[in-house]
Amino acid sequence: MFSRLTIMGGQDKDGRREPVDELVIEKGQIYAVVGFTGSGKSQLIRDIEELAQCDTISKRRILLDGQEPDHRVRFNAEKKVVAHLSQNMNFVLDMQVGEFLMLHAECRGFANPQQKTSEVIACANNFAGEPIKPEYYLTSLSGGQSRSLMIADVAINSNSPVILIDELENAGIDKLKAMKTLAEHGKIVLIVTHDPLLALFGTKRIIMKNGAMQNILELTEQEKQVRQKLKKMSDVVFGIQDSLRRGLNLSHETTDLLGGV
Numbered sequence: 001m002f003s004r005l006t007i008m009g010g011q012d013k014d015g016r017r018e019p020v021d022e023l024v025i026e027k028g029q030i031y032a033v034v035g036f037t038g039s040g041k042s043q044l045i046r047d048i049e050e051l052a053q054c055d056t057i058s059k060r061r062i063l064l065d066g067q068e069p070d071h072r073v074r075f076n077a078e079k080k081v082v083a084h085l086s087q088n089m090n091f092v093l094d095m096q097v098g099e100f101l102m103l104h105a106e107c108r109g110f111a112n113p114q115q116k117t118s119e120v121i122a123c124a125n126n127f128a129g130e131p132i133k134p135e136y137y138l139t140s141l142s143g144g145q146s147r148s149l150m151i152a153d154v155a156i157n158s159n160s161p162v163i164l165i166d167e168l169e170n171a172g173i174d175k176l177k178a179m180k181t182l183a184e185h186g187k188i189v190l191i192v193t194h195d196p197l198l199a200l201f202g203t204k205r206i207i208m209k210n211g212a213m214q215n216i217l218e219l220t221e222q223e224k225q226v227r228q229k230l231k232k233m234s235d236v237v238f239g240i241q242d243s244l245r246r247g248l249n250l251s252h253e254t255t256d257l258l259g260g261v
Helices: 041-049 071-075 097-107 113-127 143-156 175-184 196-201 221-245 252-259
Strands: 004-008 022-026 030-034 061-064 082-085 162-166 188-192 204-209 212-218
Touching (some): 004 041, 030 175, 082 143, 113 143, 175 196
């Protein structure tokens, strides 16, 4: 399987040449895709998912390890090289979590599908809120649990080297742990986000405007300091959410923390 994704620039909404001519993303890297609504973020994700070859409105080309993917790679539904986790991840299949994961692991040809199933559930529970159990039915999972399960599944069970994620900020999960998990499993990750913490968590940021990649920004030292402060604020908010969900009253320590962020 390939280890490098190249996006060759196309054109913006007005037909002008895209400012970014070429972008190369290596495995284990996380790129945040940022921009205002209508700036072209979703089209970029679609181009990557379809492995576009100048045959979409943007006229971009997607290369794998520097080569144009052939017809079998682009249109083989059983061996997709790109996994897209959309905003809505609720299941319609009436099957137990354990059964579903076992079936997926068996289809992938793993020698010990039971072990893989256990690994996926343990991984998902690392960043899910309420723990997921193998006997739970898929249709009973919340949106956050569903998203956690699918992120863990594509990290551990899926052969797809590229993971595209839309709007993780409202999923109700530990988003930073989820991103780290995918990167640690050698995935190429692109996440469309409006969340400043997620945007600063990426290796680099793809700035979208008028349907085009306007610029690629690398994290600066000053931004790393901002990220640390945002992470501290996020931890305080998460702690408050956790306390409220558990039915606890907020303590003086919590209000003191709010005064320090």
